[in-house]
Amino acid sequence: MNADSATPTRWRLVEIWGDTADLGHLAWSIVIGVAVSLTGYLVASRVLASVVSTPELARAYAMLAGLGGCVVSGVICAKLFAPKREVVEGTDPDPRWREEVLAELAGEHGDLGSVDDLPPSVVREMKELEIYDLFASYKPRAKSIEGAAS
Numbered sequence: 001m002n003a004d005s006a007t008p009t010r011w012r013l014v015e016i017w018g019d020t021a022d023l024g025h026l027a028w029s030i031v032i033g034v035a036v037s038l039t040g041y042l043v044a045s046r047v048l049a050s051v052v053s054t055p056e057l058a059r060a061y062a063m064l065a066g067l068g069g070c071v072v073s074g075v076i077c078a079k080l081f082a083p084k085r086e087v088v089e090g091t092d093p094d095p096r097w098r099e100e101v102l103a104e105l106a107g108e109h110g111d112l113g114s115v116d117d118l119p120p121s122v123v124r125e126m127k128e129l130e131i132y133d134l135f136a137s138y139k140p141r142a143k144s145i146e147g148a149a150s
Helices: 021-053 055-080 096-110 122-128 134-135 141-148
Strands: 013-015 018-022
Touching: 013 021, 018 021, 018 122, 021 055, 122 134
Parallel strands: none
Antiparallel strands: 013 018
């Protein structure tokens, strides 16, 4: 392991579709996926060619078997390769980071509105997630500067 990192040095991590993956495990997953799904397709195609009346229908069913192989290969890879993400609970990040995230969210979607306008079920869920106070106390910098000036 690296002295400054909790990630083993043998992992080469990449981000794919918003998730983290090890390049080696990703390559093996692709190989396993191709092998299992293609084998499922080819075996089903050969078996169904003699059972089903038309070749088109046999190919269609064989494709379903290949899709089933994709699901099976996903299960195999999930068992072989553990997730690479780290979930850390109980740490309190810098409050400025939260403000920056809220400012970015407000910039993308306009005004965040008021928590007073939310339905009770949403307020209850926000309180369960312990983010209600964060949104209730958020004031955009421009408005808080204007309020301080007047």
